[in-house]
Amino acid sequence: MPGPIYPPTSSILLVLALLLYPILDRLFPHKNSTKELATYIKTAVKLSFFISLMPLAYLLFAKPESTVNSWTLIKTESFSMTISCNFDLYALVFIPIALYVTWAILEFAIWYMSEDMNIGRFFLYLLIFLMAMMILVTANNLYQLFIGWEGVGMMSFLLIGWWHARADANTASFQAVAYNRIGDVGFLFLMAWALNGFNTWQIEEINQLALDKNAAPGLIAAIVAATGKSAQFGLHPWLPAAMEGPTPVSSLLHSSTMVVAGIFLLIRFADLLATSQLALTICLCLGAMTTFITAICALTQSDIKKIIAFSTSSQLGLMMVTIGLNQPQLAFLHICTHAFFKAMLFICAGSIIHCLNNEQDIRKMGGVYRLAPFTCACLILGSLALTGTPFLAGFFSKDAIIEATTTSDLNACALLITLAATGMTAAYSLRIIFYVVMGQPRINPLSPANENSPHVINPLKRLAWGSIASGLLLFSYLMPEKTPLMTMHPILKTAAMIVTLAGLLLAFELAALAAKHYKPRPKREPYLFSLLLSYFPMLIHRSIPKMSLTMGQKFASQAVDQTWLEKVGPQAVNSSNRPMISTTSNLQRGLIMTHLAMLVLSTTLGIILGCQ
Template identity: 40%
Template sequence: MYLTIVFLTFVSSLTVGFFGRFLGFYGAGLLATSCLILAFFISMFIFYEVALLGCFSYLKLVSWISSETLNVDWGFMFDSLTAVMCCVVTFISCLVHLYSTEYMSHDPHLPRFMSYLSLFTFFMLILVTADNFIQMFVGWEGVGLCSYLLINFWFTRIQANKAAIKAMLMNRIGDFSLIIGIIIIFIYYKSVDYASVAAITPFLKTDVITFLNINVSLLTIVGIFLFIGAVGKSAQLGLHTWLPDAMEGPTPVSALIHAATMVTAGVFLLARSSFVYEYSYDVLGYISIAGALTAFCASTIGLVQNDLKRVIAYSTCSQLGYMVFACGLSNYSTGVFHLSNHAFFKALLFLSAGSIIHAVNDEQDMRKMGGLKKLLPFTYSMVVIGSLALIGFPFLTGFYSKDLILELAFSKFSSFGFFSYFLGTFGAFLTAFYSTRLLCLTFLSEPAGHKSVIPFAADVPNAITFALGVLAIPSIFIGFYSKDMIVGLGTEFFGTAIYVPLENNNIFDAEFIDLFYKLLPVNLSLLGATLSFLLYSFYYRVLFRLKVSVVGKRVYNFFNRKWFFDKIYNEYFGQFFFKLGYSMSYKFIDRGIFELLGPTGLSFTTTGLGSNLYRNQTGYMYHYTYSILVSFTVLLALRFLWLFFFIDFRLFLLFFILLFLTFAKLEIKS
């Protein structure tokens, strides 16, 4: 049963990919969706047996690499962390498959799309079920490959090509760092499986290594490299620019990448590597700072975006920041809890956005929508539920995890904790503002779309609405029903899956912070939602005057240009490496040095030398006799010089040959 959940998606991908033309659109969609639904039910059984009953399972399939001390098996580890991830991944994926059968029904390449989705799910399951870093890296690279294929699914679009390449290149930075971290682990641990690394780590906590001629703690350098890998995959500040551009792919791809799979891999890696980070306090501090800055910066950018899907994408960056700084404050279980909650309402928002785009003839600019509340009542209800869960409205799913993260951050009573708390709290205000702005511009404002499109927009009772309705249920209730089980005080849900020393466990302290700081995130969220509703519904002229003011223009331009990250990367990094690669690497080294010393230069030299030797064959005996006499005279002279100065005769011999060729060339020219 345990292996079935992993390989069912792989068989589905291969079958639909190779035989999709024979199965047809209906057959391909039915097969892929059925396999994912079956995988979800199996994951529920795994969750019951592993997480609820505490029967952790370790399966060794076959030996993969056996080379002296490097021994890697195809092994699968099912603990409570894996069980949670399997349930989330398969649930979201099966609904995305079902949604795609209707959303992509008019696309002639639907079987290929379904094959990519199933392959994506397979690699994500490989990532979360692996029992060692190498096998985890296979799934890590697999989801990166599938994200490239899915973002570039409509490969005739230039923007889709650019977005896919950008996602691949940005992730390569993190992947390269992750490889270095895994190599360092193998060198000093002589093992790469999680159990061995976790057992050996306490004995290496004081070890110091020399890296780039700098003495640094072994666990610090390992933690930094693993975290940079998580930064690339989970789109943290600095390597986050690929995530909003990934919106060029079909909407189901956005839901699958942003909700439950690829972007959460970095958070999963941090939780899985807790046994390393808990012995490196400095790295945890950097992680909390990076996550808090990401949560704040992404929220500010989302304020002024006009593309419907990009607003939701930046909210994903922001929520990932909350998960990461929760892990940086040693609250891995809370970060994973928010990860699972976020998956449901973020998938609901993305799929609802797809329903809106589908209804308004593929329009994504919110300024060209408006007035859709009465035309799309069901979708409107779903977006309201998803948005309220996102902003942490009381008693919805997001409230139970997002506010808990902020409470835990404050109860750390450290500089890192306070920094994360206040940035996260202000980010919650901004999140509520732009989520309500999305509702106002799309549904509540006056219609601003094309007259030939808006009147025909309508909800369609099909697979799209069914998927939205199913996602709405956990978006409302799952946080309430699972909080005490997963992150409740004294719970043993994660057991040994996540390691946190008793001195770093502060969930008890969070119960006794001041009520003001407990309610501040909720109050600011409600304030942001109310302020946004008033400004965009009644006082939009005030908002316009604020935007066109001198300060407003600068602030708006700064946020709308995404803090100039893309500009800096393109002009100062992209252009630099492009020019360096063309002028230095290509023109000077490749076309210059390598060609002159390599095939081209050797070809011209051989041809010219052969031609010169051919021309020296004059056919006159006295020419040959004269050449022999001169050669012997020079050779004897050089021999005498060698005996006199004790110099290696072979150098003179080489000099003589070069001199002869030079004279021959001069003679031919004369």
């Protein structure tokens, strides 16, 4: 029997009903146009956001521990599984943020995808994408979480490959699926480990029962799953490749849905992670490597969407570092603040791309502030929030993470490269502003530049307010449970600001040298290392297919050509009969030597037989 219905439960069920109605409505014949459906879905998400504020207010003022409602799904003698929803702090805070960001993205998509014939289906895909993420964050067992996990993976495949007539979009969607399947293997191993060891899939029960046992295998499986879904180093190339999809897809994918699912999984197992130093060390080193390598790759890219995509991967690495520091609430805070300014950055990029006739190369931009001043203002605001400028959204989460990093006694190398990546964040953010906003125009003079649409201005306004105020609000009302270190050296306290300013000054200096053509060509090795994505796609995407093709060629030539044709098949018959044929042919040539030899042989045999 289900438990009692609490205020958060009824509100969230109403939100789900509102979001589910447009999907069910498509099952029946209707006369609405696709654009009307798109507008209806946007309105449903907007209403859902306002309704979702009710359980959030209930959380802030009533402060319940958690609300778990269960319905029995499977019950046998040895195993029982319930459908249970966990409306705790993480779920009730994340859902309004996801709905708020999605509302802005859907409104922008009405303008961006206005010429698309299938805009209604596109909006349905985005809506299902959002609902799968909501299922994931409210799940209280691994089975439900896996449904949401696979839901966001399936919808990302459909949305990244939306323009499926393009070969690059098809390749990117299949690449996303292939890398996520590796992560899914880790998730399935986690489910099998939990079922075998504890006979349950309830997350709270696993966290309690595994405290006294060796939880390292299950935690490593969870880290592998998070590595695939949250694009950590080793399984990260699919994230920049996903930029082949429409800009609204990139904005939703990178801000508040799929890429944070892996981090959210590890936050759910934070109590268990705290007991395993091995798992924490893996998270710390993996996150540091991710944030450093992807920040290096972002420095030389010329596609504006790919630069922002690499910044997402770098911030995900920072969240993984926070998990490795055993600070899950700080990781969740960064997830929430990151959603606002990252969605705004992508919408600004989409607006600029649309205004410049689908031009994405920042080297062919410049002086765009004259054509789209509001978009450029929001682009600068989002870049400043991303670098951790004081009192913007990113500052409250990022500065707290860097403070926790500098005051920890863990792997010093991982902490140093995390600080270096923070400096590079400022460098590539300034590079976007320098090439896109500043300078003289390098654009096509006939570009249809126009940002004067409420579908562009209103979403940017809302996300700009979120990028300014969300950090302070979240930090004020959702203080971390673990008391942070209150006394530290001034250098440690200002380390984040020092590194960020160093990155900005270095980027300014390099930009000035580049403008003066001080050095016509950069150093080839480090430049190619960054431009070619640390050679990772070249090594993995080319070496493995080349190895497979070489192995197949050798197998075909040796097993088929040499073994069958020459050792067993027709060539074998020929080679085995050739000596006998040659001997018989030589005997019948009529040579004197042959006759004399036969005479001697027959005479000798006759004498031997006669003597007997």
